[in-house]
Amino acid sequence: MQHFPFDIVGFDLDGTLLDTSGDLAAAVNHALAQDGRAPLSVAAIKPMIGGGARHMLAQGLAATGGSDDALLDRLHRILLDHYAANLYVHSVPFPGAIAALDAIKARGAKVAVVTNKLEGFALEVLRGAGLLDRLSCVIGGDTLGPGKAKPSPAPIEEMIRRSGGGRAAFVGDSIYDVAAAHAAGVPAIACRFGFLMQPVEELGAEAIIDHFDELVPALERLA
Incomplete structure (x- = not known):
């Protein structure tokens, strides 16, 4: 197996990992x-x-x-x-999300979540989905205080710090995700299946995926 190009892959929550x-x-x-x-x-x-x-x-x-x-x-x-x-009644992981997390971890990288959802809610939703124990950290919209949610780069920078440092990429579905990633100097991958506010091509991400099966190859191409 070739060397994986990222040490950390961060994910948005709503509209990216989970259909909430x-x-x-x-x-x-x-x-x-x-x-x-x-x-x-x-x-x-x-x-x-x-x-x-x-x-x-x-x-x-x-x-x-x-x-x-x-x-x-x-x-x-x-x-x-x-x-x-009623945090986890209808919510479900997007197809292939769990397998993608496990594939990234199998390549030696850490996975984390950075969301604008309140941290307490995010932790409970991720626990309900059975994903919490796979993550190096969870950064919520209130974790760092007022004005420090996406599109600020602060939560992604904190994700990198808490995950031990190294080269990171970020996966999301909104302009908040891409803007935060770019402000933190991190490449972004956009999900076409997410809760899009605008055409996914307009987000300015380095790559776009239609399904989580495409994520690991997309990350490898970004090397």
């Missing part, structure tokens, strides 16, 4: 219902995912009539409480 859209949509719609609003489809909510729960809810409110900060604050708390009680 069903549970996130349920939380958004529960919050919207508290203000008497009609539910949004899972398909409508998917492009809202990636910037954290508050950002997702703000877009949901904008799509159903708008809001002010006071309403957003109130419904954000309701959304988080509902999601905390």
Whole structure:
């Protein structure tokens, strides 16, 4: 087996490793219902995912009539409480995700997660998916404090530090992921199957995959 070119491969969570859209949509719609609003489809909510729960809810409110900060604050708390009680009901790993993690680890590299989801929620979702023990670290949107979530490079830099240093790559599905990776000096791989806010070709990633079966070859080509 040829030498694997990366010491660490980081992954976004929602829309990359796991399809969490069903549970996130349920939380958004529960919050919207508290203000008497009609539910949004899972398909409508998917492009809202990636910037954290508050950002997702703000877009949901904008799509159903708008809001002010006071309403957003109130419904954000309701959304988080509902999601905390229903973290892993409909969520599932994307096809090939677990095998890809194991293939990377078999090549001697570490795998980690950097997400804008709250760290506590991320840990529970990853535990529910049976992935937590495969990871060198999990960095959430609140791990490093305000202003240190993606697209800031800080969480990816922290991922590298906690994983022991070395050459890293990052896999994600949003402009937040690619921008954070590039700001940290790390190549990005974009997932066409993710919760895309825009055409995947516009994200500026060094490679695009349609399925996790393509990930290890894509990483090897980036060498």
